Every structure is written in structure tokens, then in C-alpha cells.
Amino acid sequence: MPEILPIGWFHTIVAIIAILAGLAALVKDKLITSKNRRGKVFLVGTFLAAVTALMIFQHGAFGPGHGLAIMALIAIVGGLITEHTNIFGKFSPYLQAMAYSGIFLFHMIPAITDGLLRLPVGAPVITTINDPLLLSFYGLFLACYVIGLGLQWRTIKRQHAAS
Numbered sequence: 001m002p003e004i005l006p007i008g009w010f011h012t013i014v015a016i017i018a019i020l021a022g023l024a025a026l027v028k029d030k031l032i033t034s035k036n037r038r039g040k041v042f043l044v045g046t047f048l049a050a051v052t053a054l055m056i057f058q059h060g061a062f063g064p065g066h067g068l069a070i071m072a073l074i075a076i077v078g079g080l081i082t083e084h085t086n087i088f089g090k091f092s093p094y095l096q097a098m099a100y101s102g103i104f105l106f107h108m109i110p111a112i113t114d115g116l117l118r119l120p121v122g123a124p125v126i127t128t129i130n131d132p133l134l135l136s137f138y139g140l141f142l143a144c145y146v147i148g149l150g151l152q153w154r155t156i157k158r159q160h161a162a163s
Contacts, residue, residue: 004118011052018045019107022100026148030155031093032100034083039100043080046072046103053110065110072106075099090160097152101145108141 004012021041025032033039053069079099082092116125116134126134 005056007052007055011049011056014045014052015049015107015111018042018049019104019111021045022104026152031097031152032079033096034080042100042103043076046107047076049107050076068106068110072103075102075106079103093156093160094153097156098149101149101152104148105141105145109138112137112141 018041021038022032025036025038025042028038029036032042034043050069050072053065056065076099079096082088082096082099086092088095113129113134116131116137117127117129118124
């Protein structure tokens with residue numbers, strides 16, 4: 001694996017901050033919203049991580065990480081539109097939760113892939129992206145997304161019932 005360049009370090013640090021802010025929002029608020037500091041840090045950090053990901057060409061060409069960065073940018077825009085417009089009526093908050101939670105998936109896939117391919121230094125846990133351990137992590141992250149999204153949708157439904 002090539003050494004991490006300064007832009008790669010910046011990308012990694014910003015992404016970690018974004019993930020932690022998003023997790024804090026989910027734990028404290030049960031939802032991610034751009035209307036509070038945790039949500040803003042999550043969205044801005046994700047935006048910076050996605051933009052910097054588009055500048056990293058570790059393998060010399062456009063790759064899956066670039067595709068996930070583009071999907072994260074689309075999810076940010078879609079989430080903001082559904083959060084601030086009511087374009088989809090009563091479904092807007094559900095779509096917002098889907099978009100913002102999807103961003104976690106877009107963070108975690110390259111994070112675990114790169115981490116397991118790089119660490120420990122000199123003897124990484126995996127040597128190929130087809131490793132069963134890595135594929136198991138992908139399945140686990142997808143399951144967490146589905147369960148987490150279901151819990152958020154339940155929270156939204158309860159909020160609507162209470163109002």
C-alpha cells in the first residue's frame with residue numbers, strides 16, 4: 001500500500017470527526033439534522049471528506065472510493081433538500097433519515113477497507129478486497145444501516161403521532 005499523503009491524513013481526520021459527530025447526533029437526538037451543531041459537523045465533515053476523496057488517486061484512476069464520495073455528496077444534497085423543503089410532504093423526514101444514515105455506509109466501507117489493507121503496518125489483516133472478513137464487515141454495516149434506519153423511522157413516526 002502506498003504511504004498516506006497529507007491530503008489523505010486530512011481526509012481521514014475529517015472523516016473520523018464527521019463519523020463521531022454523526023454517532024453523537026444519533027445517540028443524543030435519535031436523528032441527524034443540520035439544525036444543530038452535531039449534525040452540522042457531520043455534514044460539513046462528510047462534505048470535506050468526500051471532496052478530498054475525489055482528489056486521492058491511490059491506485060491511479062477513478063475507483064470505488066470515488067463513487068462512494070459522489071454518492072455521499074448526493075446524499076448530503078438530498079438530505080438537505082428533504083430537510084429544508086417539504087418537497088415530499090410527510091415522507092420528507094423519512095427520506096432525510098435515509099440520506100443522512102446512508103452517509104454512514106459511505107464512510108464505513110472505505111474506512112474498513114483501507115484500514116484492514118493498511119494495518120498493522122507491514123502485516124495488514126487482509127491483502128485483497130475480496131477477503132471474506134472484509135465482505136463480512138460490509139454485510140454487518142448494511143445490517144446496521146437497515147436496523148438504524150428502522151429505529152429512526154420509528155422515532156419520526158412517534159414524533160408525528162405526538163404532534
